[in-house]
Amino acid sequence: MNLLEIKDLTIRYLTDDGDVYAVNGIDLSLSSGDTLGLVGETGAGKTTTALGILRILPDPPGKIMSGEILYQGEDLRKKSQEELRRIRGGEIAMIFQDPMTALNPIMRVGDQIAEMIFLHGNCSKDEADLRALEMLEKVGIPGERSSDYPHQFSGGMKQRVVIAIALACMPKLIIADEPTTALDVTIQAQVLDMMNRLKEDIGTSMILITHDLGVVAETCNKVAIMYAGEIIEFGTVEHIFNETAHPYSKMLFDSIPSLDERVDRLHPIAGLMPDPSNLPSGCKFHPRCPYADETCGREAPMPEELSSGHTIRCFKPYCFKGGVSNG
Amino acid sequence: MSSVTQADIQTGNSGTRLKRKSNFSGICKRFCRNKMAVVSLVVIVLLVLIAIFADFVAPYDYAKQDIANRFLMPCLAHPLGTDNFGRDLLSRIIYGGRISLLVAIMSVAISLVCGGFLGATAGYFGGRYESIVMRIMDIIMAIPAFLLAVSISSMLGSGLQNTALAIAVGGIPSSARMLRATVLQLKDQQFTEAARAMGNSDMAIIFKHILPNTLSPILVDCTLKIGMSILQISGLSFVGLGVQPPTPEWGSILAGGREYIRDFWPLSTFPGIAIVMAMCAFNLLGDGLRDALDPRMKR
Numbered sequence: 346m347n348l349l350e351i352k353d354l355t356i357r358y359l360t361d362d363g364d365v366y367a368v369n370g371i372d373l374s375l376s377s378g379d380t381l382g383l384v385g386e387t388g389a390g391k392t393t394t395a396l397g398i399l400r401i402l403p404d405p406p407g408k409i410m411s412g413e414i415l416y417q418g419e420d421l422r423k424k425s426q427e428e429l430r431r432i433r434g435g436e437i438a439m440i441f442q443d444p445m446t447a448l449n450p451i452m453r454v455g456d457q458i459a460e461m462i463f464l465h466g467n468c469s470k471d472e473a474d475l476r477a478l479e480m481l482e483k484v485g486i487p488g489e490r491s492s493d494y495p496h497q498f499s500g501g502m503k504q505r506v507v508i509a510i511a512l513a514c515m516p517k518l519i520i521a522d523e524p525t526t527a528l529d530v531t532i533q534a535q536v537l538d539m540m541n542r543l544k545e546d547i548g549t550s551m552i553l554i555t556h557d558l559g560v561v562a563e564t565c566n567k568v569a570i571m572y573a574g575e576i577i578e579f580g581t582v583e584h585i586f587n588e589t590a591h592p593y594s595k596m597l598f599d600s601i602p603s604l605d606e607r608v609d610r611l612h613p614i615a616g617l618m619p620d621p622s623n624l625p626s627g628c629k630f631h632p633r634c635p636y637a638d639e640t641c642g643r644e645a646p647m648p649e650e651l652s653s654g655h656t657i658r659c660f661k662p663y664c665f666k667g668g669v670s671n672g
Numbered sequence: 673m674s675s676v677t678q679a680d681i682q683t684g685n686s687g688t689r690l691k692r693k694s695n696f697s698g699i700c701k702r703f704c705r706n707k708m709a710v711v712s713l714v715v716i717v718l719l720v721l722i723a724i725f726a727d728f729v730a731p732y733d734y735a736k737q738d739i740a741n742r743f744l745m746p747c748l749a750h751p752l753g754t755d756n757f758g759r760d761l762l763s764r765i766i767y768g769g770r771i772s773l774l775v776a777i778m779s780v781a782i783s784l785v786c787g788g789f790l791g792a793t794a795g796y797f798g799g800r801y802e803s804i805v806m807r808i809m810d811i812i813m814a815i816p817a818f819l820l821a822v823s824i825s826s827m828l829g830s831g832l833q834n835t836a837l838a839i840a841v842g843g844i845p846s847s848a849r850m851l852r853a854t855v856l857q858l859k860d861q862q863f864t865e866a867a868r869a870m871g872n873s874d875m876a877i878i879f880k881h882i883l884p885n886t887l888s889p890i891l892v893d894c895t896l897k898i899g900m901s902i903l904q905i906s907g908l909s910f911v912g913l914g915v916q917p918p919t920p921e922w923g924s925i926l927a928g929g930r931e932y933i934r935d936f937w938p939l940s941t942f943p944g945i946a947i948v949m950a951m952c953a954f955n956l957l958g959d960g961l962r963d964a965l966d967p968r969m970k971r
Contacts, residue, residue, distance in 0.1 A: 401869055
């Protein structure tokens, strides 16, 4: 059984100015020990998906319209708030994007870790404090700093604390929402290494939300590429990196500057992400896709399996390879 | 302690207890650095002590009249002079502090607890609940605070608790509005989201994560309100609703001196000084406390 399975999840923000189609029928599956990279541009619905899984979407305006979120076979959408509170943190933990604001500014960091342990660890306050110290040392911060406040830490250290909180109760699944975006590159590597190491230690699965394909290649074994609220390509790292099938994925890779070639200009993807409150008809990517034809603008492609575990939403997989169309 | 050993964990030997202590001493240290705050704390403690031990401190009975010696200017026998009935002004101000301070603190506490709870929950939950609560607050706010206090206290009758309650009701909307605004701002911060992702209940998030962050506006609001309450009590006493004569109370002594302000200045000046002193002390204490309690102000 998969640890997490998402079926046809649709999330909308119902605002006064019209509905925002943030997540449009995504399917995902994750087994124990997997690290899934969720890649996409800003506004593709990555964070909304993450908040949707934990059922902590700001409501109103966020609403899960349809779909199932099966965690260990049970639908999180049917759980009571009480049951969800036990799952949040204890079973599924989240690492937030911005370590500067993800910690309560007037609580000692040790207390913030201890709070998590106290909520889920079935232990006394004193024991929670001690386990918090242990956790802090595990992420490489000396225990005596547990009585410091967040503003006394650097960004990288704050993110370590956030990670310590997330891992404190040995969750089965960690959702890391761009955990390294706010950090500089040297610290990014350290933090990623540490996360990987701890993940192996505890044996959890992870959903890593990022827009850095380098990070994905290094840490993930499965990749889902999101565009305008849809997963347009899903597969193992090998599938996505070596057998890229969707023109958008291909263009994403092409937009990364290469160290070996000398180029004067970068190759961005022309155009902008469509406005999620006013999505184009047919394939969401067709206005920016150089290979699009009439069908693409008229009909929306359904997820199709190219090979085992490699699905794609496109009428013309591999179309960028010399115009060969399978579609 | 640089590392935690297994033995530490088993024996429960940790810096935990030490930590709590250092927290309090840190606050004290930061508070003491602010000279004005320390002075104001001393003033408030003195005022409270004098009010509590008024029976021993006051040189005369506050109600004892001595018509022969009315309108005495400050002298050795009567350090602050006597009033229009020949009562010792110093004794009256000392006893008056009891009522003024007690009622002011009580009313501020009531309005802060009620208004704070309503405002914080309204800001956090939003939706229809927020609309209903805040519209009720607007309605209360539309009525002049003093008129409201007068009508409530004439409904409940005079007396300490009733006066405090009457004044408190008028203060609820402003506390509610202030807390709602602060909570709205904090609600969207990521640490609130993180607290939710941790599995906290709504009430735990409000009381453990959001409210402690609203401390500085609360303290400023409180200290300002204490001063206003002292003035409102005097207003109520003036129209005969608050504290009944001959029980002294700063505001009513001041109001009584109004008629003689041209001919006999001490009667309105000294209670006025007492009120100003208390208000200043509370304001400065509030400032100092805010700075001392906020860990971000730590150097």
